[in-house]
Every structure is written in structure tokens, then in C-alpha cells.
Amino acid sequence: MDVDEKYFNNISNRERAIFEGAITMGALFHQFVGTPVNLESVDNLENSIKVAMELQPCIDEVEVKINRKLLEESKSEFDYISLSGEMMNIKVISNYGEKKAILMMEYIEELKYPLMYVKDII
Amino acid sequence: MDVDEKYFNNISNRERAIFEGAITMGALFHQFVGTPVNLESVDNLENSIKVAMELQPCIDEVEVKINRKLLEESKSEFDYISLSGEMMNIKVISNYGEKKAILMMEYIEELKYPLMYVKDII
Amino acid sequence: MDVDEKYFNNISNRERAIFEGAITMGALFHQFVGTPVNLESVDNLENSIKVAMELQPCIDEVEVKINRKLLEESKSEFDYISLSGEMMNIKVISNYGEKKAILMMEYIEELKYPLMYVKDII
Amino acid sequence: MDVDEKYFNNISNRERAIFEGAITMGALFHQFVGTPVNLESVDNLENSIKVAMELQPCIDEVEVKINRKLLEESKSEFDYISLSGEMMNIKVISNYGEKKAILMMEYIEELKYPLMYVKDII
Numbered sequence: 107m108d109v110d111e112k113y114f115n116n117i118s119n120r121e122r123a124i125f126e127g128a129i130t131m132g133a134l135f136h137q138f139v140g141t142p143v144n145l146e147s148v149d150n151l152e153n154s155i156k157v158a159m160e161l162q163p164c165i166d167e168v169e170v171k172i173n174r175k176l177l178e179e180s181k182s183e184f185d186y187i188s189l190s191g192e193m194m195n196i197k198v199i200s201n202y203g204e205k206k207a208i209l210m211m212e213y214i215e216e217l218k219y220p221l222m223y224v225k226d227i228i
Numbered sequence: 229m230d231v232d233e234k235y236f237n238n239i240s241n242r243e244r245a246i247f248e249g250a251i252t253m254g255a256l257f258h259q260f261v262g263t264p265v266n267l268e269s270v271d272n273l274e275n276s277i278k279v280a281m282e283l284q285p286c287i288d289e290v291e292v293k294i295n296r297k298l299l300e301e302s303k304s305e306f307d308y309i310s311l312s313g314e315m316m317n318i319k320v321i322s323n324y325g326e327k328k329a330i331l332m333m334e335y336i337e338e339l340k341y342p343l344m345y346v347k348d349i350i
Numbered sequence: 351m352d353v354d355e356k357y358f359n360n361i362s363n364r365e366r367a368i369f370e371g372a373i374t375m376g377a378l379f380h381q382f383v384g385t386p387v388n389l390e391s392v393d394n395l396e397n398s399i400k401v402a403m404e405l406q407p408c409i410d411e412v413e414v415k416i417n418r419k420l421l422e423e424s425k426s427e428f429d430y431i432s433l434s435g436e437m438m439n440i441k442v443i444s445n446y447g448e449k450k451a452i453l454m455m456e457y458i459e460e461l462k463y464p465l466m467y468v469k470d471i472i
Numbered sequence: 473m474d475v476d477e478k479y480f481n482n483i484s485n486r487e488r489a490i491f492e493g494a495i496t497m498g499a500l501f502h503q504f505v506g507t508p509v510n511l512e513s514v515d516n517l518e519n520s521i522k523v524a525m526e527l528q529p530c531i532d533e534v535e536v537k538i539n540r541k542l543l544e545e546s547k548s549e550f551d552y553i554s555l556s557g558e559m560m561n562i563k564v565i566s567n568y569g570e571k572k573a574i575l576m577m578e579y580i581e582e583l584k585y586p587l588m589y590v591k592d593i594i
Contacts, residue, residue, distance in 0.1 A: 107338050109549070113345040121246055121346075124239070128247045129344055132254030137507055139432060140383035142499075142527040154520030161508040161552040182463035183475070186527040188383060191432055216229050219426035222251055223235040224243075231427070255386075261506035261554060263381055264405040276398030283386040283430040304585035305353070308405040310505060313554055341548035351582050357589040365490055365590075368483070372491045373588055376498030460473050466495055467479040468487075 119203030120227055126164035127200030127209040131222045134159045134168070134198075135191060135211070144186040148172050151189070164200050171195040191220035241325030242349055248286035249322030249331040253344045256281045256290070256320075257313060257333070266308040270294050273311070286322045293317040313342035363447030364471055370408035371444030371453040375466045378403045378412070378442075379435060379455070388430040392416050395433070408444050415439040435464035485569030486593055492530035493566030493575040497588045500525045500534070500564075501557060501577070510552040514538050517555070530566045537561040557586035 114122055134155060143151050152170045159168040173193040180187050196211040208226045213219070236244055256277060265273050274292045281290045295315040302309050318333040330348045335341070358366055378399060387395050396414045403412040417437040424431050440455040452470045457463070480488055500521060509517050518536045525534040539559040546553050562577040574592045579585070 107336075109339065109343070113343060116348070117246070117346050121243055124243055124247050125250045125344075125346060128250035129254035132251035132256075133258045133508075134254075136255045136257075136259040136384050140380050140435075141503055142524045144527060147523045147527060150520055150523045154516055157513045157516045158508045161510055161513060161550075163550050180462065183461035184463055184527075184529050188435055190434060191384075214229075217231065217427035218424065219428055221231070221235060222247075224239050224247060226238070258506050259385055262502050262557075264377075264402045266405055269401045269405060272398055272401045276394050279391045279394045280386045283388055283391060285428050302584065305583035306405075306407050306585055310557055312556060313506075339549040340546065341550055351580075353583065353587070357587060360592070361490070361590050365487055368487055368491050369494045369588075369590060372494035373498035376495035376500075377502045378498075379502075380499045381502040458473075461475065465475070465479060466491075468483050468491060470482070 119205040120207070122202040123164065123200045123205045123207035123227065124209075124224060126162070126202065127198045127207045127224075128222070130159055130162045130165050130168070130198050130200065131196065131209055131211055133162065134170075134196060135194070135220070139189055139191060141189045142186050143172065143177065143189050144181065145174060145177060147186075148174065148177060159198070164202050165198065166201045166206070167197075167199040169197040194220065241327040242329070244324040245286065245322045245327045245329035245349065246331075246346060248284070248324065249320045249329045249346075250344070252281055252284045252287050252290070252320050252322065253318065253331055253333055255284065256292075256318060257316070257342070261311055261313060263311045264308050265294065265299065265311050266303065267296060267299060269308075270296065270299060281320070286324050288321040288323045288328065289319075290321075291319040316342065363449040364451070366446035367408065367444045367449045367451035367471065368453075368468060370406070370446065371442045371451045371468075372466070374403055374406045374409050374412070374442050374444065375440065375453055375455055377406065378414075378440060379438070379464070383433055383435060385433045386430050387416065387421065387433050388425065389418060389421060391430075392418065392421060403442070408446050409442065410445045410450070411441075411443040413441040438464065485571040486573070488568040489530065489566045489571045489573035489593065490575075490590060492528070492568065493564045493573045494588070496525055496528045496531050496534070496564050496566065497562065497575055497577055499528065500536075500562060501560070501586070505555055505557060507555045508552050509538065509543065509555050510547065511540060511543060513552075514540065514543060525564070530568050531564065532567045532572070533563075533565040535563040560586065
């Protein structure tokens with residue numbers, strides 16, 4: 107089966123890159139929020155999120171930065187916390203045909219919200 | 229802050245509808261896969277997934293159909309199973325400006341994969 | 351196969367009730383943290399968590415109370431938030447043989463931690 | 473606050489070890505089911521699950537073995553799959569006071585179920 111021809115011939119390459127990148131953004135957030143993490147494990151977690159999410163279709167690169175300051179400040183008596191959207195900074199680069207979409211997620215204080223948006227399409 | 233003006237003025241209304249719908253697709257899958265479910269609870273779960281995911285930005289409607297036949301066939305000794313992508317059929321209708329995107333997820337036997345795609349944009 | 355005889359004959363009924371209740375506590379937290387929720391959807395979400403988690407082995411009853419005050423205070427620009435451990439109050443009643451364990455999860459300010467503990471065994 | 477004295481003086485050391493180990497079992501399953509994985513990423517995922525879950529209270533050691541054969545057999549057109557309970561083999565060693573509990577999760581074909589049980593307490 108030609109999946110692209112059968113299921114995706116109604117959207118442009120640019121739209122396909124946005125589509126696949128956005129799926130991965132939503133997936134990443136809801137898969138990993140809640141994971142136990144602290145300053146000792148944070149490098150490992152960032153890397154494993156990257157490795158897992160780069161498997162998704164049309165994904166070139168995933169970068170995850172977890173806010174060490176927030177991690178330290180919100181540390182519980184038990185020396186770790188549950189990962190939350192507020193402390194994640196994510197970049198997803200997706201790509202289809204000749205088009206590349208750069209998507210971001212960052213916590214916007216004014217909105218009290220981890221906003222996902224398209225930074226650029228090249 | 230005008231979020232649309234500040235973060236989304238580089239994509240079209242059509243692209244925005246695709247973007248928001250795709251985030252919700254990825255989010256839904258990774259939030260709810262693993263949830264205990266059986267024939268008695270399945271209506272309740274379908275509805276609560278719908279109610280939760282319709283809260284996301286630019287989402288008009290979410291429909292979730294969980295395959296009762298698969299649910300019954302894969303039932304364990306303990307009379308329930310963990311929800312998996314294979315048994316979900318999802319429709320997400322997102323909307324921005326005058327554009328509406330209809331996104332689907334369905335398990336495609338030939339691909340052995342729960343494929344997300346854009347069915348239509350109107 | 352006699353599952354109880356084969357896999358659980360090394361622990362008491364009281365221990366079995368604790369074991370099964372604790373699994374459900376951990377499962378509930380990590381399955382549902384991250385779910386979109388607001389004041390309009392919160393009753394629905396509480397109920398669907400209850401219905402799903404009561405399917406697990408040896409579980410008599412699950413009660414979930416999501417803190418409406420925190421829900422309202424932490425509301426984002428987009429009028430919903432992601433469910434977090436801080437806002438959940440959970441009771442799980444598990445039962446094996448003649449023993450019933452009552453387990454709780456509540457956020458303890460002093461610990462900055464959603465503590466799970468055994469309230470009573472009867 | 474003396475957490476052990478305030479919240480856990482009604483259960484034995486042995487029961488506490490079972491309780492904490494069982495929470496981690498349920499948590500691990502429901503946190504990571506759904507994660508994208510393939511033969512290239514599986515070592516990384518096993519390790520990151522271990523690192524994350526060993527942060528939980530009273531956990532000495534977590535071992536995760538993901539079934540490579542199942543991973544290969546169920547591979548989709550897109551060269552990865554979503555992690556499911558069926559393909560995980562887990563050992564959790566928890567410990568409180570002088571007591572150590574060894575908990576297992578393995579998929580039991582006859583039950584069609586990833587069974588969690590207490591293997592030993594020493």
C-alpha cells in the first residue's frame with residue numbers, strides 16, 4: 107500500500123510536516139507527564155524521551171529540556187517529583203517531502219499554559 | 229497577549245486547524261492507552277475521553293469508538309484489558325477561523341498500525 | 351490454573367489486600383495524571399477514573415476527589431488544566447479473603463508530596 | 473514530620489515493603505505503556521524506566537526486560553510499536569526496615585494477563 111498516496115494526498119507537504127510534528131508534540135506530553143524525575147535522573151529522562159519520540163513517522167529530531175531550577179524548587183520530601191508540562195521545553199523537527207516544520211512547546215507564564223506552536227517552516 | 233497574533237501568524241487557518249487537531253490525536257492516544265476497560269465500562273470510557281479531549285484548544289468534537297469485538301476476544305482471566313491503539317477508532321474535528329479539519333485514527337491491518345490522517349478539510 | 355494457589359500462597363490475605371490496593375493506587379496516578387480537566391468536566395473525570403480502576407483485581411471501591419479550588423486557581427488562559435497529583439484525593443478499598451484494606455492518597459503540604467498510605471485494614 | 477510514625481505505624485515492615493513495591497509496579501506499567509519503542513531504542517527505554525522508577529520511595533532496584541521477539545514480530549510498517557504489558561517482564565525490589573520484597577510482573581499466556589505478584593520476601 108502507498109500510504110502517502112492513499113491517506114495523505116489531500117494535504118500539502120508543508121501541512122503533512124505540521125501534522126506529524128503536532129502528533130508527536132501531543133504524544134510526548136501525555137506519555138511522559140507524571141514520570142518520576144530529579145536532578146540525578148534528568149539527563150537520562152531527556153535523552154530517553156528524545157530517543158522514543160524520534161521513532162514516530164516523519165520526525166527528524168526531538169529536543170527536550172527540563173527546567174533544573176523548577177525541578178530543584180519543587181522537590182518533595184522524597185527527593186523527586188512527577189514531571190509536569192510547566193517544566194518542559196520541547197523542540198520537534200518534522201519533515202515531509204522538501205518541507206521541514208520546527209515546532210516548539212514552552213510554558214508561557216502569562217497564559218499559565220505550556221503552549222505548543224509552529225516556530226518555523228522551511 | 230494576543231496568542232494567535234504572537235505565536236500563530238506564520239501559518240494559515242487551515243494549517244492551524246490541522247495543527248491543533250493533530251496535537252489532540254497524539255495526546256488522546258498516549259493519555260488513555262493502558263486504561264483498564266471491559267464491555268461494562270466501555271461506554272463510560274469512550275464518553276470520558278471525548279469530554280476530556282474536547283477541552284483542548286480549537287477542538288469542536290471528539291468521537292471515540294472502542295472495538296467491542298476485540299475487547300471481548302482479548303479479555304483476560306480478570307475480565308478486563310488495557311486499552312490499546314489497535315482497538316480505537318477516533319475522529320477529531322478541529323476548527324480555526326473559517327476552517328474545519330476532520331482527523332481520523334483507525335487501525336490499518338495491512339500496516340499493523342493505528343494510522344492518524346486528515347480525512348477532510350472544509 | 352489456581353492463580354491464588356500458584357502465585358500468592360506466600361503472602362497473607364491482609365498482605366494480598368495491601369498488594370492489590372497499592373498496585374491500583376500507583377496505576378491510577380500514572381494513568382490519569384496529565385488528563386485535561388476543568389470545572390465542567392471534573393465530575394465526569396472523577397467517575398470515569400472510578401469505573402476504570404474498579405476493574406482491577408480485588409478492588410471493591412475507588413473514590414476520587416479532585417480539588418475544585420486548585421482547579422479554578424490554576425486554570426490557564428485556555429480554560430482547563432492537566433490533572434496533577436497535587437489536586438487528587440483518592441481512596442481505594444481492596445479486599446481479599448476476609449481482609450479489607452483502605453488506602454488513601456492525599457497531597458501533604460509539608461512533604462510537598464501526594465502521599466499514599468494504608469489508612470486501615472479490617 | 474515523622475512520616476513513618478504518622479502514616480505507617482499500623483502496618484509491619486514486611487507489609488510496608490509490599491505496599492511500596494506494589495505502588496511502583498502499578499505506576500511503572502501505566503506510566504510507560506504506549507511509549508514508542510523498537511529494537512534500536514529498547515535498551516535505552518529499559519534503562520530509563522529503571523532509572524525513573526528507582527526514585528520512588530523504598531525502591532532498591534527495578535529491572536525491566538522487554539521481549540525482543542515480540543517487539544520484532546509486532547513491528548509495524550513504521551518500524552516501531554507502542555509498548556504493551558504483554559511484552560514486559562519486570563522485577564521490583566523494595567525494602568523497608570530489615571524487610572525486602574521481590575515483586576514480579578510477567579505475562580502469563582494462560583491468563584492472557586500481565587500478572588503482578590510477590591515472588592519472595594526476605
